[in-house]
Amino acid sequence: MSRAAANWFNIVMNENLGIIEVQATAEEGSFTRTQMNGILDFAETGIHQLLAAQRQALSYNT
Numbered sequence: 001m002s003r004a005a006a007n008w009f010n011i012v013m014n015e016n017l018g019i020i021e022v023q024a025t026a027e028e029g030s031f032t033r034t035q036m037n038g039i040l041d042f043a044e045t046g047i048h049q050l051l052a053a054q055r056q057a058l059s060y061n062t
Contacts, residue, residue: 007031011043015051 006028012021024036031039 009039013047
């Protein structure tokens with residue numbers, strides 16, 4: 001199993017980028033607080049992009 005597959009995160013945020021849910025596991029080894037913060041930052045960026053795309057798509061329907 002690859003190291004990337006050994007750790008997983010499920011992160012849910014609302015439209016204000018407030019955290020709704022965080023689930024994480026380290027199946028083999030562990031991850032550092034710094035790594036976890038980086039993953040949360042990465043997730044926030046992606047969720048922000050998804051929200052922007054959703055808003056843009058919805059504006060085409062009005």
